[in-house]
Amino acid sequence: MVAHLSPLAERGxxxxxxxxxxxxxxxxxxxxxxxxxxxxxxxxxxxxxxxFKLVSGVIRTCKFLADGRRQxxxxxxxGDVFGFEPGEEHRLxxxxxTDCTMVAYRKIKADPFASTDRRWSRELLDFAMxxxxxxxxxxxxxGRRSAMEKVAGFLLDWAQxxxxxxxxxxxxxRQDIADYLGLTIETVSRTLSQLERDHVIxxxxxxxxxxxxxxxxxxxxx
Amino acid sequence: MVAHLSPLAERGxxxxxxxxxxxxxxxxxxxxxxxxxxxxxxxxxxxxxxxFKLVSGVIRTCKFLADGRRQxxxxxxxGDVFGFEPGEEHRLxxxxxTDCTMVAYRKIKADPFASTDRRWSRELLDFAMxxxxxxxxxxxxxGRRSAMEKVAGFLLDWAQxxxxxxxxxxxxxRQDIADYLGLTIETVSRTLSQLERDHVIxxxxxxxxxxxxxxxxxxxxx
DNA sequence: CGGGATTTTGATTCCAATCAAGTCCGGTGG
DNA sequence: CCACCGGACTTGATTGGAATCAAAATCCCG
Numbered sequence: 127m128v129a130h131l132s133p134l135a136e137r138g139x140x141x142x143x144x145x146x147x148x149x150x151x152x153x154x155x156x157x158x159x160x161x162x163x164x165x166x167x168x169x170x171x172x173x174x175x176x177x178f179k180l181v182s183g184v185i186r187t188c189k190f191l192a193d194g195r196r197q198x199x200x201x202x203x204x205g206d207v208f209g210f211e212p213g214e215e216h217r218l219x220x221x222x223x224t225d226c227t228m229v230a231y232r233k234i235k236a237d238p239f240a241s242t243d244r245r246w247s248r249e250l251l252d253f254a255m256x257x258x259x260x261x262x263x264x265x266x267x268x269g270r271r272s273a274m275e276k277v278a279g280f281l282l283d284w285a286q287x288x289x290x291x292x293x294x295x296x297x298x299x300r301q302d303i304a305d306y307l308g309l310t311i312e313t314v315s316r317t318l319s320q321l322e323r324d325h326v327i328x329x330x331x332x333x334x335x336x337x338x339x340x341x342x343x344x345x346x347x348x
Numbered sequence: 349m350v351a352h353l354s355p356l357a358e359r360g361x362x363x364x365x366x367x368x369x370x371x372x373x374x375x376x377x378x379x380x381x382x383x384x385x386x387x388x389x390x391x392x393x394x395x396x397x398x399x400f401k402l403v404s405g406v407i408r409t410c411k412f413l414a415d416g417r418r419q420x421x422x423x424x425x426x427g428d429v430f431g432f433e434p435g436e437e438h439r440l441x442x443x444x445x446t447d448c449t450m451v452a453y454r455k456i457k458a459d460p461f462a463s464t465d466r467r468w469s470r471e472l473l474d475f476a477m478x479x480x481x482x483x484x485x486x487x488x489x490x491g492r493r494s495a496m497e498k499v500a501g502f503l504l505d506w507a508q509x510x511x512x513x514x515x516x517x518x519x520x521x522r523q524d525i526a527d528y529l530g531l532t533i534e535t536v537s538r539t540l541s542q543l544e545r546d547h548v549i550x551x552x553x554x555x556x557x558x559x560x561x562x563x564x565x566x567x568x569x570x
Numbered sequence: 571c572g573g574g575a576t577t578t579t580g581a582t583t584c585c586a587a588t589c590a591a592g593t594c595c596g597g598t599g600g
Numbered sequence: 601c602c603a604c605c606g607g608a609c610t611t612g613a614t615t616g617g618a619a620t621c622a623a624a625a626t627c628c629c630g
Contacts, residue, residue, distance in 0.1 A: 189488055191570055197491045199484055212477040217484075247469050254476035255434040261483030262421055262439075266411055268490035269419045269530035273586065300609065308491035313586055315610055332595080332609060348413055495618065522577065535618055537578055554577060554627075 156229035167220040167228075168209060176230045177210040183226030184297040187218040188305065198306040200260055201298065203287060207253040224297045268308050271348070276307040277317040278347035281327070285337055294335045321346075378451035389442040389450075390431060398452045399432040405448030406519040409440040410527065420528040422482055423520065425509060429475040446519045490530050493570070498529040499539040500569035503549070507559055516557045543568075 156179065161167055167178065170189060178185075185202040187209075199218055202208045209220055267279045280303065284294045296303075304311045318335075321327045326343055328336040337343060378401070383389055389400065392411060400407075407424040409431075421440055424430045431442055489501045502525065506516045518525075526533045540557075543549045548565050550558040559565060 193570065195492065197488055199487055212474075212481055217481075244469075247466075247473070251469070251473050251476055252434075254473055254480055258476055258479040258483055259434055259439075261480055261487055264487045265421055265483055265490060266419055268487060270417065270527075271530075305492075308493075310587055311609080312588080312611085316586090319610070348415065532619055533577080534579085534620080538618090541578070 156231045159228055159230050161222040161226045161228070163222055163225050165222050167222065167226075168216050169219040170216055172216045172219075174209065174211045174214060174216045174233065176232055177207060178220075178228040178230050179207050180204055181227040181229060183228075184223040185220055185226060185228075186223050186298065186302060186306075187220045189218050196305045197308070198302060200264065201302075201306065207257075210250075210253050210257065223302065264306075273307075273309055273313050273317050274320070274346055275348045276309060277303075277314060277321070278343050280307060281335065281337065282340075282343060282347055285340075292337045292340065294337070296333045296335065300332075378453045381450055381452050383444040383448045383450070385444055385447050387444050389444065389448075390438050391441040392438055394438045394441075396431065396433050396436060396438045396455065398454055399429060400442075400450040400452050401429050402426055403449040403451060405450075406445040407442055407448055407450075408445050408520065408524060408528075409442045411440050418527045419530070420524060422486065423524075423528070429479070432472075432475050432479065445524065486528075495529075495531055495535045495539050496542070496568055497570045498531060499525075499536060499543070500565050502529060503557065503559065504562075504565060504569055507562075514559045514562065516559070518555045518557065522554075 158181075159178075161183075167185065168174075168176075180202050182204050185206075185208055186198050187200050187202070188196050188198045190196050200208070201223065209216060211217065263283075267276055267283075271279070281294065284296070285291045288294050298306075300311045300314050303309075304314045307314065309317075318327070318329065321343075322329050324342075326337075326339045326346070328338055330336065380403075381400075383405075389407065390396075390398075402424050404426050407428075407430055408420050409422050409424070410418050410420045412418050422430070423445065431438060433439065485505075489498055489505075493501070503516065506518070507513045510516050520528075522533045522536050525531075526536045529536065531539075540549070540551065543565075544551050546564075548559075548561045548568070550560055552558065
């Protein structure tokens with residue numbers, strides 16, 4: 127289910143700016159929504175009536191297996207689009223890793239991706255292409271790679287997304303990282319400790335990671 | 349590099365039919381190409397000037413790591429589009445698993461995905477969406493799953509694609525399967541043998557797999 | 571048939587999972 | 601301001617599943 131629309135008075139300006147930027151570009155105008163940390167945006171199996179463009183915060187999309195295991199498919203940050211799917215229903219659930227603001231776009235039932243507007247068509251294509259690339263990179267990170275290669279790859283990936291490419295501040299827990307990399311929380315922790323011992327990274331706090339030796343980190347990511 | 353265009357006299361009819369079907373739909377008209385088994389269609393790093401729609405055969409896209417490991421990102425069958433990327437160059441290589449026939453489409457340098465044609469725009473979007481979904485499913489198949497879950501998932505995936513959903517004829521080697529699932533060839537073989545002992549599948553020959561107990565196979569895929 | 575590639579099977583090793591304590595915060599209330 | 605609580609994280613000991621190393625069997629194709 128998609129949660130109720132909140133008025134969000136305290137974020138009015140930001141939301142307004144975002145809407146204006148896209149005004150007229152899409153047939154189904156978006157509405158601004160806010161989700162607190164750990165709240166579910168949609169669940170697997172929900173009707174995929176909406177997709178979302180994240181304004182602020184971090185979102186994770188995940189799949190829950192019958193035995194309770196959780197796999198995280200992707201993390202999304204400001205500017206990313208998620209919940210954008212070809213099918214009738216969401217194949218993954220989406221949860222707020224941190225407090226999040228996003229714009230929801232309604233899909234048209236009959237033909238979800240029909241559009242008369244060239245700019246909007248093009249934007250949809252870009253969303254899909256980015257999603258494809260991200261998912262492919264994730265597959266490559268998971269297949270037959272050691273714990274060290276996975277963790278190093280993860281750090282490099284986030285380094286690129288952050289303002290200072292040598293300093294990462296993680297929004298997610300070790301458990302989130304583990305579920306994204308197909309490892310256990312203990313292995314993620316041990317691997318980070320190993321990197322710290324080798325002076326490849328520094329850990330001023332658990333969620334703050336300084337990349338001290340980018341070259342070596344890239345070596346380790348293979 | 350993209351190989352030279354071959355006249356392909358012996359397949360003229362098939363190719364002609366395919367082109368006519370799409371005639372006028374795309375701004376850059378496609379040219380038919382043929383690749384023999386194990387030939388490279390493009391390599392990682394090549395200019396992504398073309399993308400391809402497969403008419404017949406099976407293609408694998410893969411990434412080679414510095415130490416010689418190979419990861420297969422995806423297999424493509426007739427009707428699938430591959431080599432369709434946002435960037436300037438191919439991030440993966442593509443090779444013919446079997447003899448293949450395909451249509452190559454040239455991208456326009458300035459704006460690779462600009463299009464005045466609504467039907468063609470829509471088709472590009474569908475390609476990207478399918479690619480995204482396939483890559484996401486692959487990620488989910490790789491993350492923290494046992495060898496048995498991976499192999500069972502792989503079999504179910506191919507069962508869906510084949511005409512008879514209870515009989516698969518594999519175009520690829522065990523090595524290909526292993527590189528796709530992030531396992532070794534020995535583990536793939538052992539797992540298939542295990543499934544045969546348990547009467548979940550039958551292996552009349554190495555490349556022919558009969559699914560004897562679909563329900564149990566779905567159980568095992570978790 | 572013969573020969574090479576592909577696949578299967580077997581023995582052993584090793585990396586990451588599991589099981590099990592600790593430790594380190596960040597927040598809360600005394 | 602500090603003691604304490606609980607969740608997040610780290611570290612240690614052991615186990616287990618898949619990799620590796622090694623060899624045999626099978627399948628194709630000429």
